[in-house]
Amino acid sequence: MLRRLYIQMLWAHPAQFRYRFCDEMLEIFDRADGRRESLRLLLDGLISLLRQWTIRPEFRQPWQPVVTSGNARDPLLFHLIEPYKPRPFALMQGGLMALLLILGVVTAISHGGKLRGFVIGVHHSRPSLLPIDRDSVGEAELNTTVKFGPERKDPWRPLALSYFRMVRMLSVIDTDGDLAISHWEMINAPAVLRKFDVDHDGTLSAQECGFFPGKLRPDVADRLQRSFMREHPVLAALDTNHDNEISAAEIANSSVALKKLDRNHDSSITAIELIPDQSETQAAMILSWFDTDDDGSISLEERSIGDAFPLRSLLDPSDRNHDGRITRAELTTELAFRAEIQRQLERARRSIQ
Amino acid sequence: MKPVIDDYLPLAPAMLHILLSLAGEKMYGYAIMQEVARQSEGRYKLGPGTLYDNLQRLMKQGLVEEVASRSEENSSRRRYYRLSDLGRGVLSAEIARLEDVVRQARPHLKAPQPGRI
Numbered sequence: 001m002l003r004r005l006y007i008q009m010l011w012a013h014p015a016q017f018r019y020r021f022c023d024e025m026l027e028i029f030d031r032a033d034g035r036r037e038s039l040r041l042l043l044d045g046l047i048s049l050l051r052q053w054t055i056r057p058e059f060r061q062p063w064q065p066v067v068t069s070g071n072a073r074d075p076l077l078f079h080l081i082e083p084y085k086p087r088p089f090a091l092m093q094g095g096l097m098a099l100l101l102i103l104g105v106v107t108a109i110s111h112g113g114k115l116r117g118f119v120i121g122v123h124h125s126r127p128s129l130l131p132i133d134r135d136s137v138g139e140a141e142l143n144t145t146v147k148f149g150p151e152r153k154d155p156w157r158p159l160a161l162s163y164f165r166m167v168r169m170l171s172v173i174d175t176d177g178d179l180a181i182s183h184w185e186m187i188n189a190p191a192v193l194r195k196f197d198v199d200h201d202g203t204l205s206a207q208e209c210g211f212f213p214g215k216l217r218p219d220v221a222d223r224l225q226r227s228f229m230r231e232h233p234v235l236a237a238l239d240t241n242h243d244n245e246i247s248a249a250e251i252a253n254s255s256v257a258l259k260k261l262d263r264n265h266d267s268s269i270t271a272i273e274l275i276p277d278q279s280e281t282q283a284a285m286i287l288s289w290f291d292t293d294d295d296g297s298i299s300l301e302e303r304s305i306g307d308a309f310p311l312r313s314l315l316d317p318s319d320r321n322h323d324g325r326i327t328r329a330e331l332t333t334e335l336a337f338r339a340e341i342q343r344q345l346e347r348a349r350r351s352i353q
Numbered sequence: 354m355k356p357v358i359d360d361y362l363p364l365a366p367a368m369l370h371i372l373l374s375l376a377g378e379k380m381y382g383y384a385i386m387q388e389v390a391r392q393s394e395g396r397y398k399l400g401p402g403t404l405y406d407n408l409q410r411l412m413k414q415g416l417v418e419e420v421a422s423r424s425e426e427n428s429s430r431r432r433y434y435r436l437s438d439l440g441r442g443v444l445s446a447e448i449a450r451l452e453d454v455v456r457q458a459r460p461h462l463k464a465p466q467p468g469r470i
Contacts, residue, residue, distance in 0.1 A: 021405035024382045024432065028401045031383065041400060048402025059409055 002038045009045045014052050016059055160271030167232050168210045181269040189254040204246040209235055223289055231284030233276055237261050242296045279335035283328050297325040361443045362450055367407045370397060372436060372444045379420050379435035408434060416440030
């Protein structure tokens with residue numbers, strides 16, 4: 001077995017080396033003492049094979065047969081075997097035949113339906129296996145109906161739909177109407193917002209954003225207008241300087257401003273991120289009433305005016321960092337905290353009853 | 354153009370051993386392998402692949418030449434090799450070089466004196 005392997009390995013050597021040395025190498029292999037020695041010689045032969053084909057290109061010239069005095073009794077003489085090379089014409093003929101065969105197979109496969117059953121890829125089933133009533137097929141009406149499963153209900157959808165209708169700006173920015181502002185819709189926001197500028201003054205007033213004052217007193221209308229611009233997160237985010245109108249610069253910067261609303265960073269602003277909760281709405285309302293200088297916070301002076309006095313028990317604890325100014329975030333936190341306390345008290349009261 | 358002996362030096366270990374084994378008389382492959390093992394006291398064993406690869410290169414360089422088979426030898430497979438004049442000169446030069454190396458190395462291999470680094 002090992003000898004046969006060794007002979008195969010010798011055959012794999014370059015012709016010139018093989019004819020010159022492989023008879024002697026085989027003789028040495030035959031003299032090997034034991035299996036271990038044979039394996040060592042086999043490994044040596046493999047290394048030699050690699051060496052001859054990789055780093056000995058200079059010894060691979062065409063071999064010229066040499067007349068030697070061979071002994072007829074020798075079973076295997078590498079130097080007596082003529083090197084075989086197929087004739088160029090035979091190679092061309094073989095290549096042409098192979099090409100024709102491939103073309104034939106490809107043609108048979110591509111025209112399988114039009115040829116008889118013996119062609120590759122065609123199978124004619126017997127009529128008894130699949131009976132078809134042709135007459136009934138011809139006269140039958142196409143009355144197949146496809147039923148879809150029940151549409152998944154999103155509990156937020158009705159609320160989101162009504163909110164997007166209320167804040168008209170949102171429904172315009174949401175061009176595909178999926179009740180969410182996608183990354184591309186955020187990028188496209190400046191162009192959409194400019195369409196709201198009815199009076200072409202370059203800025204969007206509260207009225208242009210959807211606030212309708214009606215026949216209210218001017219001071220009340222002014223406070224409600226401020227509340228409107230602050231309670232809706234999308235308007236509050238766009239009106240970065242809190243002057244209750246969206247300037248040309250703020251319109252141009254609207255893509256960046258809207259991205260701040262994407263709290264979960266999924267490149268899309270959903271209804272959950274757009275609809276204000278009760279605490280935020282209340283905070284915006286309170287801020288719009290008492291933030292008379294429109295700096296986005298309620299100062300000590302603004303807290304001391306007569307109207308604010310009844311709310312001092314709410315406003316004073318809201319100033320959590322004790323800097324004398326109550327921001328919208330501080331107010332929202334305080335209101336949410338109180339609402340939670342109220343909920344827990346209500347739950348406790350119910351459990352007692 | 355006459356080849357310069359120094360161009361062949363230093364010799365690879367396998368080449369040196371093959372040239373050394375052929376220094377006495379002409380030999381065939383298996384005999385060279387045995388002679389190399391004898392000279393190195395069994396510490397250096399040439400495989401046939403390594404042997405014939407080196408013989409091929411030595412013949413191309415003209416250091417070894419093939420000679421006709423002995424008439425009394427029965428096996429037609431055997432080819433005999435011997436050192437050429439150039440090969441003998443290269444072997445002599447290599448041995449001289451090694452002697453010089455040994456002479457240079459001996460003083461350095463003496464045991465260091467105590468207290469010296």
